[in-house]
Amino acid sequence: MARPTPALPDREEILEIIAPFGVDRIGFAAATPDEHTRAALEDRIAHGYADTMGFTFGNPSRSTDPGRTVDGAVTVIAAARSYAVADEPAPVRPAARIARYARTDHYTPLRQGLQAVVRRLRSAGERAVVMVDHNGLVDRAMAHRAGLGWFGRNANLMLPGAGSMFVLGAVVTTARYPHDTPVADGCGTCRRCIDGCPTGAIVEAGVVDARRCLAWLVQRPGDFPEEFRAALGDRIYGCDDCQEVCPPTTHLSIRSPSPASDGDMWVDLIDMLNADDATLLDRYGRWYIADRDPRWLRRNALICVGNTASPTDIEARAVVERYRDGDDDLLAEHARWALAQIASR
Numbered sequence: 001m002a003r004p005t006p007a008l009p010d011r012e013e014i015l016e017i018i019a020p021f022g023v024d025r026i027g028f029a030a031a032t033p034d035e036h037t038r039a040a041l042e043d044r045i046a047h048g049y050a051d052t053m054g055f056t057f058g059n060p061s062r063s064t065d066p067g068r069t070v071d072g073a074v075t076v077i078a079a080a081r082s083y084a085v086a087d088e089p090a091p092v093r094p095a096a097r098i099a100r101y102a103r104t105d106h107y108t109p110l111r112q113g114l115q116a117v118v119r120r121l122r123s124a125g126e127r128a129v130v131m132v133d134h135n136g137l138v139d140r141a142m143a144h145r146a147g148l149g150w151f152g153r154n155a156n157l158m159l160p161g162a163g164s165m166f167v168l169g170a171v172v173t174t175a176r177y178p179h180d181t182p183v184a185d186g187c188g189t190c191r192r193c194i195d196g197c198p199t200g201a202i203v204e205a206g207v208v209d210a211r212r213c214l215a216w217l218v219q220r221p222g223d224f225p226e227e228f229r230a231a232l233g234d235r236i237y238g239c240d241d242c243q244e245v246c247p248p249t250t251h252l253s254i255r256s257p258s259p260a261s262d263g264d265m266w267v268d269l270i271d272m273l274n275a276d277d278a279t280l281l282d283r284y285g286r287w288y289i290a291d292r293d294p295r296w297l298r299r300n301a302l303i304c305v306g307n308t309a310s311p312t313d314i315e316a317r318a319v320v321e322r323y324r325d326g327d328d329d330l331l332a333e334h335a336r337w338a339l340a341q342i343a344s345r
């Protein structure tokens with residue numbers, strides 16, 4: 001005798017499925033095309049704010065239409081996983097900081113949790129696909145629609161009572177659920193993130209010019225623009241400044257960090273500059289590294305040494321001098337800049 005198809009899981013059952021993966025917030029949105037976000041993507045491209053980024057900008061009509069991922073999609077189930085962790089004390093040797101979202105892998109557990117939801121939906125006869133940090137869907141826009149939070153002026157999705165330190169993902173499905181309503185703006189008259197961005201990258205509320213944003217410049221292949229090298233400070237990957245000045249995020253999130261999301265905050269810069277390609281890809285390969293080329297990590301590391309090493313640090317100067325005299329012209333130029341910075345202190 002054929003077994004009856006299980007009924008659709010309700011919100012509580014989905015939360016039970018996904019909670020072991022560190023996710024305690026979900027919301028439901030209509031899987032209809034998001035014309036507003038498509039227009040926003042096209043507008044960013046037209047203004048040059050998207051720089052050379054592909055990602056969701058590569059095909060705006062696709063990344064704003066969940067129906068392009070799942071035929072007959074009706075619902076997007078959006079989910080958020082906290083990555084809020086407190087800072088660790090800085091080491092003595094020259095070191096660079098990793099932004100909180102990248103200290104450990106938060107995307108895999110989120111993906112696994114959503115995959116468990118997908119299996120359950122499929123058992124109920126529905127089509128369903130996981131989308132996490134995927135070029136085919138603008139995660140924040142879907143999470144906003146699904147009532148998970150409001151758009152902060154720093155462009156991040158702000159979860160009521162918890163701030164913005166969450167990674168986002170979704171399941172696109174043919175299953176039908178009542179849709180949640182978007183959360184009202186909670187920024188009020190605050191504009192600390194706009195004033196606190198070290199490079200002035202938040203050009204208007206909710207709009208980031210990637211050409212100035214350190215989080216993009218560390219990922220972007222090629223020359224690191226000289227005007228932003230000093231502002232990079234000791235960041236090797238990612239930038240948290242516009243979240244660290246944000247009252248809802250710092251008061252609610254970083255001060256009561258999630259114990260599950262602990263990871264390594266510091267990179268030893270001398271080790272990084274001495275490591276071979278295989279070691280660097282083994283350690284940091286889950287980051288976005290253009291063309292999987294560790295050269296961009298070394299470029300960032302040279303700038304960080306320039307910004308942090310003491311002029312009396314012979315070991316740091318020696319490793320930078322090796323790059324200055326090496327056969328990679330781009331790295332040699334960044335090394336010259338770093339040595340000049342060190343000497344100027």
Ligand code: B12
Binds near residue numbers: 133
């Ligand atoms: C490209 C990208 C980047 C780019 C560009 C960022 C950007 N602001 O667009 C760069 C490399 C700079 C970047 C940086 C970061 N990113 Co990023 N990034 C993405 C990616 C791949 C696509 C984003 C996208 O499509 N943007 C398009 C534009 C149009 O979207 P938007 O800026 O949100 O625009 C909306 C608002 O402007 C809003 N809006 C409209 N009118 C108004 C009016 C007002 C007043 C306001 C406030 C808003 C508003 O509507 C627009 C359309 O929806 C997503 C993953 C994904 N697949 O979605 C991750 C993603 C957005 N990034 C994420 C993270 C964690 C970061 C960083 C915090 C990482 C770090 N520490 O370095 C920084 C934050 C920088 C910042 N302030 O935004 C998370 C965000 C989580 C969250 N809670 O919001 C995502 C969702 C990844 C994930 N799956 O978790 N990122």
Ligand code: SF4
Binds near residue numbers: 213215239
């Ligand atoms: S991530 Fe850093 S550089 Fe980019 S907008 Fe935020 S504060 Fe500015």
Ligand code: SF4
Binds near residue numbers: 153154155191194
């Ligand atoms: S710093 Fe202020 S304006 Fe910016 S996102 Fe946070 S609450 Fe909103």
